[in-house]
Amino acid sequence: MTKYIQNVLKFMLLLCLSFSAFVQAEQKKVFNGPDGSEYEIHYIGFTSTFLDPDVAKQYEIVRSRALGVINISVIKVEQDGSRKAVGAVLQAKMTNDIQQNQFLSFQQIVEGPAIYYLAQLQFREGEVLTFDVSAYPEGSVKPLQFRFVQNFYND
Numbered sequence: 165m166t167k168y169i170q171n172v173l174k175f176m177l178l179l180c181l182s183f184s185a186f187v188q189a190e191q192k193k194v195f196n197g198p199d200g201s202e203y204e205i206h207y208i209g210f211t212s213t214f215l216d217p218d219v220a221k222q223y224e225i226v227r228s229r230a231l232g233v234i235n236i237s238v239i240k241v242e243q244d245g246s247r248k249a250v251g252a253v254l255q256a257k258m259t260n261d262i263q264q265n266q267f268l269s270f271q272q273i274v275e276g277p278a279i280y281y282l283a284q285l286q287f288r289e290g291e292v293l294t295f296d297v298s299a300y301p302e303g304s305v306k307p308l309q310f311r312f313v314q315n316f317y318n319d
Contacts, residue, residue, distance in 0.1 A: 193310045202241040203250075205299055209234050209314045212284065223273060225284060229318040232287050234268065237280040238301050238308075249279040253300040255307075258285055261292045268295075287316040 192206045212220065212231040220227045238252045256268040268283035287293060293314055298307040 191312065193308075195308045197240065198304070198306070200243045203299075203301055203308055204239040204241060205236060205297075205308060205310065206239065207234065207236045207297070207312065209295075209316065211316055211318065213318075223271070223282060225282065230286055230288075232285050232316045234270075234283045234285065234295065235280055236270070236283075236297070236299070237278070238299055240301065249277055251279055251302045252281070254281050254283075255298045255300075256283065257296045259294045259296070260288075289318050290315055 191208065192204050195203045195205070197203055210233055211229065212225055212227045212233050213229055215225060215227060215233070217227065219225075225233060234256070236254060236256075238250050239247050240250045241247050251272065254270045256270070258266045258268055260266075266285060268285060270281040270283045273280050273282060285293075293316065294311065295314070296309070296311050298309050300307050
């Protein structure tokens with residue numbers, strides 16, 4: 165297992181263990197690549213107050229009971245099974261239950277071989293939010309598109 169995968173799994177495990185009672189576990193979507201490879205897109209959402217204050221400060225994330233965080237990473241799985249984090253351009257539209265749209269702005273975080281993207285969003289307690297995501301992995305002109313739905317709750 166590569167260092168990147170270990171780092172991502174440790175980060176996701178930490179998030180899942182820390183927030184398991186409060187948020188959905190990390191999820192992923194798998195897409196076929198144009199060259200026989202696969203892309204895995206891992207994503208998770210949580211309330212920003214779940215982050216340790218020092219971690220939030222390090223990544224310039226505002227901690228608030230009304231702000232959530234979306235974390236997305238893109239992994240390329242080659243035909244031989246090797247896995248590698250890849251950079252991507254992400255576009256995401258969030259729609260609330262009364263059909264108001266908000267476009268999310270992601271910041272790229274690179275830690276060694278790990279690459280992930282964080283975006284903050286506003287929410288109301290228990291609100292059902294729908295996310296339409298388009299990811300353009302490095303070197304790809306065709307977007308990988310998916311949708312997920314999440315509720316956010318204050319701590």
